[in-house]
Amino acid sequence: MKVKVLYFASIREKLGRDTEELDLPAGVATVAALRNHLRARGGNYENAFSEKALLRSAINQDMAQPAAAIKPGDEVAFFPPVTGG
Amino acid sequence: MKIAVQAGDFDAGLEIRNISKDSKIGAVASFVGLVRDVPMTLEHYPGMTERAIAKIVDEAKARWQVMDCTVIHRYGALTPNDQIVLVAVASGHRGDAFAACEFIMDYLKTQAPFWKKEQTAEGARWVEAKAVDDKAAERWK
Numbered sequence: 001m002k003v004k005v006l007y008f009a010s011i012r013e014k015l016g017r018d019t020e021e022l023d024l025p026a027g028v029a030t031v032a033a034l035r036n037h038l039r040a041r042g043g044n045y046e047n048a049f050s051e052k053a054l055l056r057s058a059i060n061q062d063m064a065q066p067a068a069a070i071k072p073g074d075e076v077a078f079f080p081p082v083t084g085g
Numbered sequence: 086m087k088i089a090v091q092a093g094d095f096d097a098g099l100e101i102r103n104i105s106k107d108s109k110i111g112a113v114a115s116f117v118g119l120v121r122d123v124p125m126t127l128e129h130y131p132g133m134t135e136r137a138i139a140k141i142v143d144e145a146k147a148r149w150q151v152m153d154c155t156v157i158h159r160y161g162a163l164t165p166n167d168q169i170v171l172v173a174v175a176s177g178h179r180g181d182a183f184a185a186c187e188f189i190m191d192y193l194k195t196q197a198p199f200w201k202k203e204q205t206a207e208g209a210r211w212v213e214a215k216a217v218d219d220k221a222a223e224r225w226k
């Protein structure tokens with residue numbers, strides 16, 4: 001399924017990009033699975049999505065837990081814990 | 086209700102006057118966050134930011150009497166003493182105004198997608214989220 005993935009702050013810098021369109025293989029259907037899928041790309045992705053990296057995610061601009069399901073066409077974002085205010 | 090995510094500065098006094106016009110309003114509580122010692126750049130997630138703030142304001146309206154409310158958060162390059170954020174809540178009485186204002190600010194800290202990058206003498210560094218901010222938001226649960 002095709003999804004749009006967005007990266008912010010330190011994740012964006014580590015990857016050197018802020019967005020990409022991905023065609024996910026069958027079985028990658030949750031935020032956690034997508035994170036593992038991205039880590040498996042190696043290189044900068046392995047670093048940005050390492051097991052110990054403290055990450056937050058959103059689906060279609062709502063905060064989403066790791067177990068949240070991803071649907072075709074979704075906008076999925078990964079970012080570090082927020083520090084506004 | 087007004088929610089604005091903007092690069093430019095704001096006039097807190099003007100914003101407070103703008104939500105104080107209904108004669109049933111007896112209290113306006115406001116908070117202004119400022120840049121401390123270090124210049125910084127604030128990044129955000131356009132679209133989600135406004136949406137996240139709107140959800141926080143809706144939650145405050147469900148809990149307290151909120152007759153009007155303005156939340157302004159800046160992004161981009163900011164220097165020491167610059168204003169970063171304004172939360173102003175108008176209510177019939179001070180109790181609801183104080184509580185809703187503090188609640189919105191505490192939730193904004195942990196839920197709104199903003200990230201600060203400080204330009205220190207040693208170089209630029211992303212500010213790390215603080216456990217104390219999570220605790221501040223937790224206490225409203």
